[in-house]
Amino acid sequence: MKTETLNRWKCAGAVFCLCILAVTTPAHCEPLDVDLSHHRIAIHSSFTGAEVLLFGAIRGTGGGDIIVVLSGPNQPVVVRRKARMAGVWLNRSEVVFETAPGYYAVGASGSLDDILDTRQREANRIGLNNIKLVPAGGVTRGSVFNKYSDALLRHKVNQGLYFTEPSPVEFIGTNLFRVRFNFPSNVPPGIYQAIAHQVDDGEVVASGTADLVIRKTGMEARIYGTAHDSPWLYGILAVVLALMAGWLASAIFRRT
């Protein structure tokens, strides 16, 4: 529960930052109506992934482009590099990233390059290369750091949690739009936020957000919760279960 409240604060922070961004953006940025097909996703024992549809209506008479960023809970991540030592490959150096989104996907109605320029994409954190990765210790630039952040992005893409290509945003009629996002089975639980931007002539003219909660449910969630909230109790439970299972097995096979 504690982490959840924390995440909520982070979300509030993100919205706050967005507001500041909206204020400082030169063009008059208006609210954009968007919503998600699901606001809750339950990870149960046979969870194989999920699909979420974001839909909304653009402002004005039509035209313009849509960019959507859907990202998930920020987590500290460590990237390690192996090197050969006395013939053996060992982890030799590491960079800790204080926050990296557990999930990050972009949807766009065209090529990102054509819709927004590099500076704007950077400011709105749109695209894999503009994800905010904060390394602990403060080293932020340089070729060495880039190798570690590249490795992080590569691994997340391989795990199906980040995407190199944006999902296509489709228009229905002149005003309605929709885009599909896929969550793989290993999606981390937490609070997710979708931010949609309407872009006209290379400027963001309207923005809107929608939230989504992914949580574990069922027996697995209870086991996971106990393991982390009361670790000693969980340990005792594990040992008692093992003793009982061993005794049971012996009793069953003694008869046969």
Added chain:
Amino acid sequence: MSVSIVLLLGMGAGVGFLSGMFGVGGGFLMTPLLILIGVPPPVAVATEANQITASSVSGFLAHWRRGNVDLKMGFVLVIFGAIGSGLGVWLFRKLRSTGHIDEFISLTFVLFLGVVGTLMAIESGRSIIRRRRGGRRERMHVHYWVHGLPYKMRFRKSKLYISALVPAGIGLCVGIMSAIMGVGGGFILIPAMIYILGMPTAMVVGTSLFQIIFVTANSTLLHAATNQTVDILLALILLLGAVVGAQFGTRVGARLRGDELRILLALLVILVCIKFAYDLLATPVDVYSTAPFIG
């Protein structure tokens, strides 16, 4: 992480079959297999300790009914085993926070499996050759430096009068190994009890299982409390397969000769060792790895 239940049951049954056949816990096979199918090494190690507790209980009860347990020896091993596994879990946490735990697990596996496998292969190979030639048997009891140590203690059931330091040292080492490698330590404990302590073979398996129950239970508890890496569901699934497999393994094992069994086990141990060594020595596909950061 999602892994097929059928695969886990099959692995449990396969390892259970071998452990029933050879009379070992099977942790030294199961932990590497779990790592191989993608279970993070720290979770594999802690969960396997939990599973071994269960399988050792059922094995111990069978030996207890036949009166093949030296409780006094068992308690000396247990007390120092508990201290050892406490040390091991502490070391495990240190290594985990510096990011070296995976390599350390692999290195200790290579070292122990390599030494034990080679020694066992040589011993059982000689025994087979001797039997073919029809030579005489070796002496049961060998006296050397360990029997000159102080703090002597009498172990009636094992017909031994030796220094308590020897079982204490063995218990300590096996405790540390159990915590770090996720093994019961049977493949070290059994040779140590036969060759170093000189215990009668009939007492060895039951007594080692007695010690393994306590040491792995202690490791499980400490891993759960300090590292949160025990997966009860995974342990229970593995156990289910292992219990059934072990029953069949015991029957097949009863048909083979002792030295034939030992040389097969030695070859298996060496094979696992080679796999670990290869992974450490071969150039990795990706020199970078990502993991959640634990502060």
